[in-house]
Amino acid sequence: MLKVKNIEAFFGEIQVLRHISLHVEAKEIVSLIGANGAGKTTLLNVISGLHPSRNGSRIFMDVETRGLRAEKIVALGLVQVPETDKVFNPLTVRENLELGAYLRRKDAVPFGEKMKRVFELFPILEKRQGQPAGMLSGGERQMLALGKALMGDPKMLMLDEPSLGLAPTIVSEMFRVVQSLNRQGKTILLVEQNARETLRISHRGYVLDMGRIVLSGTGEELLNNEEVKRAFLGKDYHQKWER
Amino acid sequence: MPILNPNIETMSRKELLELQLERLQIVVNQAYSNVDFYRKKFDEAGLSPDEIKTLDDLRRISFTTRKDLMDNYPYGMFAVPLRDVVRLQFPLGMYGNPIVIGYTREDLKMWNELVARVMVAIGINEHDIIQVAFNYGLFIGAVRFNQSAELIGAAVIPTSIASGEVQVKIMQDFRSTVLTSAPSFAIHIMETMQKKEMDPKTLSLRIGLFGAESWPEEVRQALESYFNIQAYEIFGVTELIEPGVAGECMAKNGLHVFEDHFLPEIIDPNTGEVLGEGREGELVLTTLTNRAYPLLRYRTSDVTSLTSEVCPCGRTLARMSKVLKRTDQMVCVRGINVFPEKVKEVLSGFEGVGPGCSLVTQGKRGMNDHLTIRVEASPGILQAREEEKTSLRQKIQLAFRRAVGIGVEIEFVREV
Numbered sequence: 001m002l003k004v005k006n007i008e009a010f011f012g013e014i015q016v017l018r019h020i021s022l023h024v025e026a027k028e029i030v031s032l033i034g035a036n037g038a039g040k041t042t043l044l045n046v047i048s049g050l051h052p053s054r055n056g057s058r059i060f061m062d063v064e065t066r067g068l069r070a071e072k073i074v075a076l077g078l079v080q081v082p083e084t085d086k087v088f089n090p091l092t093v094r095e096n097l098e099l100g101a102y103l104r105r106k107d108a109v110p111f112g113e114k115m116k117r118v119f120e121l122f123p124i125l126e127k128r129q130g131q132p133a134g135m136l137s138g139g140e141r142q143m144l145a146l147g148k149a150l151m152g153d154p155k156m157l158m159l160d161e162p163s164l165g166l167a168p169t170i171v172s173e174m175f176r177v178v179q180s181l182n183r184q185g186k187t188i189l190l191v192e193q194n195a196r197e198t199l200r201i202s203h204r205g206y207v208l209d210m211g212r213i214v215l216s217g218t219g220e221e222l223l224n225n226e227e228v229k230r231a232f233l234g235k236d237y238h239q240k241w242e243r
Numbered sequence: 244m245p246i247l248n249p250n251i252e253t254m255s256r257k258e259l260l261e262l263q264l265e266r267l268q269i270v271v272n273q274a275y276s277n278v279d280f281y282r283k284k285f286d287e288a289g290l291s292p293d294e295i296k297t298l299d300d301l302r303r304i305s306f307t308t309r310k311d312l313m314d315n316y317p318y319g320m321f322a323v324p325l326r327d328v329v330r331l332q333f334p335l336g337m338y339g340n341p342i343v344i345g346y347t348r349e350d351l352k353m354w355n356e357l358v359a360r361v362m363v364a365i366g367i368n369e370h371d372i373i374q375v376a377f378n379y380g381l382f383i384g385a386v387r388f389n390q391s392a393e394l395i396g397a398a399v400i401p402t403s404i405a406s407g408e409v410q411v412k413i414m415q416d417f418r419s420t421v422l423t424s425a426p427s428f429a430i431h432i433m434e435t436m437q438k439k440e441m442d443p444k445t446l447s448l449r450i451g452l453f454g455a456e457s458w459p460e461e462v463r464q465a466l467e468s469y470f471n472i473q474a475y476e477i478f479g480v481t482e483l484i485e486p487g488v489a490g491e492c493m494a495k496n497g498l499h500v501f502e503d504h505f506l507p508e509i510i511d512p513n514t515g516e517v518l519g520e521g522r523e524g525e526l527v528l529t530t531l532t533n534r535a536y537p538l539l540r541y542r543t544s545d546v547t548s549l550t551s552e553v554c555p556c557g558r559t560l561a562r563m564s565k566v567l568k569r570t571d572q573m574v575c576v577r578g579i580n581v582f583p584e585k586v587k588e589v590l591s592g593f594e595g596v597g598p599g600c601s602l603v604t605q606g607k608r609g610m611n612d613h614l615t616i617r618v619e620a621s622p623g624i625l626q627a628r629e630e631e632k633t634s635l636r637q638k639i640q641l642a643f644r645r646a647v648g649i650g651v652e653i654e655f656v657r658e659v
Contacts, residue, residue: 003261006296055296
C-alpha cells in the first residue's frame with residue numbers, strides 16, 4: 001500500500017533521515033520504533049507531505065506522493081494523527097470531527113454514517129460532543145484526534161505516539177482501539193516509544209537509529225530481539241565475546 | 244505444486260527486488276556500525292553506507308573472501324555480541340585460522356524455514372519418514388534436517404554414518420520414505436544392495452534429497468532408476484548456511500535461490516566483473532537477514548549461472564544451475580571439503596615430507612570417494628625400509644583423520 005524508497009530529510013544542514021526504504025502492505029500494522037531523535041516523527045511528516053525530503057520516492061497506492069501538498073495526500077486516503085496539537089481546543093468535539101471530514105466531503109460514505117462509527121468506537125465522544133475539546137482529558141483528546149482522522153475515512157492511518165502522556169490504563173485502551181481499527185480493515189503505520197506494547201500488536205516493525213533503519217522483522221521477532229532492547233537501553237556490553 | 248511460503252516464493256520480481264533493497268540497506272547499516280572489518284572497508288574506500296541506494300550500488304562494495312573470515316578469527320566478523328548468539332559452528336578442514344560462524348535464534352529460525360521450503364517444494368509432507376544419512380559429526384548442516392522436518396511435521400531418523408547394511412535395514416524396517424545424504428553415500432547404499440542382490444522394491448522410498456557435494460545428472464538418473472525415487476538437490480555454503488541457500492523444486496530445472504535472504508551475483512572470478520543472466524561464473528552471495536554473521540558479497544568459489552525466468556512450479560525466485568566446478572583447488576570427498584592448503588599444513592608437522600604434494604581423487608560417476616595424497620619425500624624416506632615407510636604413512640594418515648575427518652591414502656614420491 002505504501003512504498004518508501006531512499007528518503008532523505010534535513011533540518012537545515014543536519015541530516016535526520018538517511019536513505020530510508022520501507023513498505024507497508026494493506027491491512028498491516030507496521031511500527032516504527034527507535035529512541036528519541038531517531039527520526040521517527042520526521043519520517044511520518046515526510047510521508048504525509050509536512051516535511052520536505054531531498055531524495056527518494058514515496059508511493060501510496062501506486063501514486064507518487066512526492067511533491068504533492070499535504071491536503072492532497074490526505075485526500076488520497078493517507079491520514080496522519082500528529083503527536084501534539086491534535087485537536088482544536090476552542091471548538092467542540094462535534095466541530096472537530098466535522099473538520100476531519102472536510103477534505104473527504106465528496107466521499108461515498110455519508111457524513112452521518114462516519115460520525116456514527118466514530119461514536120461507536122469512542123462512546124465517550126458522543127457524550128461530550130457539545131463540549132469544547134479543550135475541556136477533555138488527555139486520553140479523550142487522543143481519542144478525539146483519532147476520531148477526527150477517521151472522519152476522513154482514511155485507507156491508511158499514521159499514528160504518532162498515540163500513547164504519549166496517557167495514563168497506563170488509557171494506554172492499553174488506546175492499543176486495543178488501534179488493533180480493532182486494523183481488524184476493521186485499516187492499514188496502520190505506528191510510531192511509538194512504547195516498543196513492547198507496540199510490537200505486541202504489530203505485524204511487522206522497523207527499528208530506526210540515527211536516521212537509519214537498522215533492523216526489521218515481524219513484531220514477534222523484534223520483541224525478542226536483543227538489539228531492540230539495546231536500541232532503547234543502550235549498549236549493554238563492552239566486548240563482543242561477553243556472555 | 245506445494246509451496247511453503249507462497250507470499251515470498253511467488254512474489255513478483257519487482258516486489259522482491261524492492262524487498263531486497265530494503266533489507267540490503269539494513270544489513271549494510273548493521274555491518275557498517277557493528278563490524279569493524281566492514282567499517283574499515285567502507286571508510287578506506289571512501290564509501291558511506293548511505294550511498295547504497297539501489298541493488299546495483301552493491302557493486303561498489305568490494306568482495307569478502309575466505310581469507311577475510313580467517314583473518315578476523317574468532318569474533319571479528321560478528322555483528323552482534325556473543326550473548327545474542329545461540330549457535331557457534333566451525334567447519335572442519337579449514338586451513339590457517341578456523342572460521343567461526345555464529346547464529347542468533349532468529350538466524351536459526353530462518354535457516355529452519357529455508358530447508359523446510361525445499362522439503363515442501365519436493366513433495367515432503369507430514370506423512371513422510373526422513374532418513375538422514377549425513378555425517379552428523381563432519382557435516383554440521385545435518386542437524387538442520389531434524390529441525391526443518393519437525394517444522395513440517397515429518398518424522399526423522401538420523402542414521403548418520405551407519406554402514407550401508409544398517410541403512411538398508413532401517414529403510415526396510417522403518418519404511419523410510421525419504422533418504423537424504425551425500426549423493427556418493429546414496430550410491431554406496433545402492434551398491435551395497437546390489438552386491439547382496441537385495442530387491443529395491445522392499446523399500447518404501449519415494450524421494451531422495453541430496454547435497455553437500457557436486458553430483459552430475461547421471462548420478463541422479465542412476466539413483467532415481469534404481470530406488471524408483473525422485474531425486475533432488477539442496478545447496479548451501481558453509482560460511483552462510485549449509486544446506487539451505489537454494490534448492491530444487493519438482494521441475495528439476497535449477498535450484499531456487501532464497502533471494503529474500505541471500506542476494507546472488509555471478510562474477511568473472513578473474514576480473515571480478517559482474518556477469519549477466521545465463522553467464523557462468525563464480526557465485527557471490529550477500530546475506531540480507533543474517534543477524535549474527537552478515538556477509539557482503541562473499542565469494543563462494545562455486546561456479547554456476549543464474550536465471551530469473553519464472554519456473555513452471557510458480558516460484559519467481561531465481562534459479563542457479565547445478566554447481567559442478569570450483570574456482571579454487573578444494574576437492575570434495577564423500578561430502579567433506581579438503582583444501583590443498585590444509586593438506587600442506589598437516590604435512591608440515593612431519594620431517595622430510597612436503598610441502599610439494601598433489602591430491603588425486605578417485606571415484607565413480609563424477610563424484611569422489613577416495614583421496615590419495617601424493618607427497619614429495621626426502622631420499623631418506625624413499626629409500627627407507629618398507630616397515631619404516633608404513634609406519635610414517637600411518638602417522639600421516641592419522642594426522643589427516645584428525646585434521647580433516649576422513650581417511651586418505653598416502654603415496655611417497657620423488658617429485659609431484
